[in-house]
Amino acid sequence: MMPAAVETFERSLENLPVTFERVKSGAFQSAVESCIDPPAVGVPLPFDEVSLEESPVTLDPTSEDILEARTGVTPGGPSIAEYGTIVVTSAFDGSGYTSLFPKTHVVVVAASEIVETIDDALKILVEEIDDGLTSAYLTTGPSATADMGAPVYGAHGPESLHVIILGDC
Template sequence: MNANTSTETIREFQRSLSQLNASSTVVPSDEFESELADRIEIPAVGAELPFDGLSLSDAPVTLDPSPAQLREAVTGVTGSRLGIASLGTVAVESRPEGDEFVALYPEQHVVVVRERDIRADLSDAFGWIRSEFEAGRQSFILATGPSSTGDMGELVQGVHGPEHVHIVIVTDNE
């Protein structure tokens, strides 16, 4: 376990996700590929993960998808370098790899986040966001659970984005 992320922070993140009707699993990095394969419904698209040591190259996803592939995809897979435990929020970066489109078009969004990238609360996350902005990375979607809207009365999920969200939390093998 990373010194910056406690077991309780991971539990809080999972509780927050559950309250938002988002699911999650915690897996060591050596079980990541198997877990990811279990979470993907085909056809699937993905944006290559922004971490060393974790990749979508062997996953059943189309990287760099065309607009038609995005429309047809059931599952979109992206990585996140920030999770906020108290909110159940992840940051999806706007990158040339197409993270935003992959996160928003398919009905199911699978997000990969490393345990070391989960912050306890928004206050802790602001330092990370500030350093990202200073490094020139200034466009993120802060996604909290499945897409939902109450514009027309009753709350409806999946209108402006994914109807289902699953977070794969990858621990370090220690």
């Protein structure tokens, strides 16, 4: 990860209808809790230094939990600096549903997984596909449509997106 990629990513996010913050691992718990509108669901995070275990997030949610949730918390990455785009994988852990059904999606990305271009991200995804990844989507802000005039958020997914950038850069 290059600090420049993180800065470019943040500048890209500033131009989108999202909120974001960069936090060190010690501040993660309060950052994630400040974004949650209960009830919240999530999937385990793949980062050694942080966890959702102590947060008010239901891990390993049932279908009913997901349908009732107002907030979904998932990991994301790689993230594409030039667009402010985040790859969210959809695995058997429920991360796809957890990120798409609740009104608010909180996505946690590692600063070390922010890359400059979509080509850089695709190189990483090819490796993950070779390792068994079968589904992922790219998100650049909340779900939106403008086919009838002004943008409407939440038409096909979350109405709001909050990005937590985890890292010490």
